[in-house]
Amino acid sequence: MADVVARDLTLSTAHRRLTMQKFVRRKSTIAFFMCLPLILVVACLVVYPAVYSISLAMMNKSMQHFVGFGNFTFLFKRNTFWMVVEQTVLFAVTAVIFKALIGFIAAHFVHNLPAKGQRKWRGMLLIPWVIPPAMSTLAWFWLFDPSYSAFNWVFAQLGIPQVAWLGNPYWARFAVILVNVWVGSPFFLIMYLAALKSVPEQLHEAAMIDGASWWQKIWYINLPMMRNIIQITALFSLIVTFANFDIVKILTNGGPVDQTHVFATWAFNWAISGNDIPLGASVSLFMAPILALAAVLILRNVRQRGNEA
């Protein structure tokens, strides 16, 4: 009796090992096939163009022969290029800082409300983010429009001198950043609101009993607790803002004497309007270093968080 049971047991373990092996093999193949469409899409539509743009950037204008770094040295000698670099950095950094600030402040105000009313306010505040940016930029364009400008009308009523919103280089830069902040800050709001909700209420209660002011509560409780989310959101948004295209294209199209061009619009101007594809590709490649830096930072951050959890 006993040895029959034992034999049965060994049989069943051997059997199980066999099926397990088969099973693992089957599982990985299934998984691979499930990933295949993704791999194809990413390879064809993201990786291939990205690599191709590097090779394109090293051709001459008619794309007949290889010129090495000729396009880059050509760019370095142009003043407009440095202006674009300056404008892109200014645009991205200022816009992200203001988006983060506004999102942070608004998230605190929404968080202060009683839980019942929050939904309504959150919905209203999210509107700029859900409208397609091309459309809302058009609305801003009309608001800024020189002849029927709604803003200038208000200014005229108040007796403030008129402003050429999109004609003056400085105001045009301001306008582009303003629209970007308007579109982007709801995203920060929603992220920061989620982060605020995860801050334990007990900490605030303890701080209140200890007589902490609202500023101390934000500085010593909320900020440290939200640090991760703040970093990741800011890095993400930096990438997106850096590569922004539609807002600048619609609002100013590079604006008065190329003053508001960012990398993407300038690259578009060269490559598609100006018919010099290699030059455009090399312009757009300048987005890569900052992206790589941000990607490394984000990945490190995500991994750290994974280790803590």
Add this chain to the structure above:
Amino acid sequence: MTTAIADAGHTPGVRYGSISQGRRRTLYWSYFFLILFVIVFLTPPVYMFITSLKSSAEISAASNPWWVYNPTLSNYADLLTQKTYLIFFRNSAVVSLCVVTITMLISVLAAFSLARMKFWGSATLATGVFLAYLIPDTLVFIPLFKTFAFIHDKTGIELINHWWVLIILLPTLTVPFCTWIMIGYFASIPKELDEAALIDGAGYIQMLTRFLSQSRCRGLSPL
């Protein structure tokens, strides 16, 4: 409530209940500033709506741009009777439907296998998807433009300036993003669930459909 009662019972001058008072004050300030924020956030869409109700004569008149004196729906009527607008509308609808379907198919399958079925290189692939999401579309469009021109030269298929090309192109933006989101979503479903499903003899595909039917609303709504 309780603090009010406590206040009533004590001598004036001692500040009881300052916490609740402070809370009420922050609440009022919050409402005040939130109203400001909402006004700023809603100005362009509201302005757009107001302008859409105006006739073109009223737009060019030097009157108050923030108010409609003679609201008219003729602009909307014009649009809806115009043939081109309806075509544009159909194009948008078709493109978005197709893109959503394609994206969903690809990203749900891939995210499920990446999050749940560990295989050789799955972690690398997940990181790769994330990196692909970070590559901006503005970097990619010039080479794609060139590639399409090349395809046109070789095979005679015209890809530029056709609305349906968007169906091929837009997954570039949506697929990595959705996959990334869905990986997080599948990772949040407890692992014991699929072990139980395996023991009960469910296949992977069956498991996936069950997961989706159970709680799809939460994970899929962002799409």
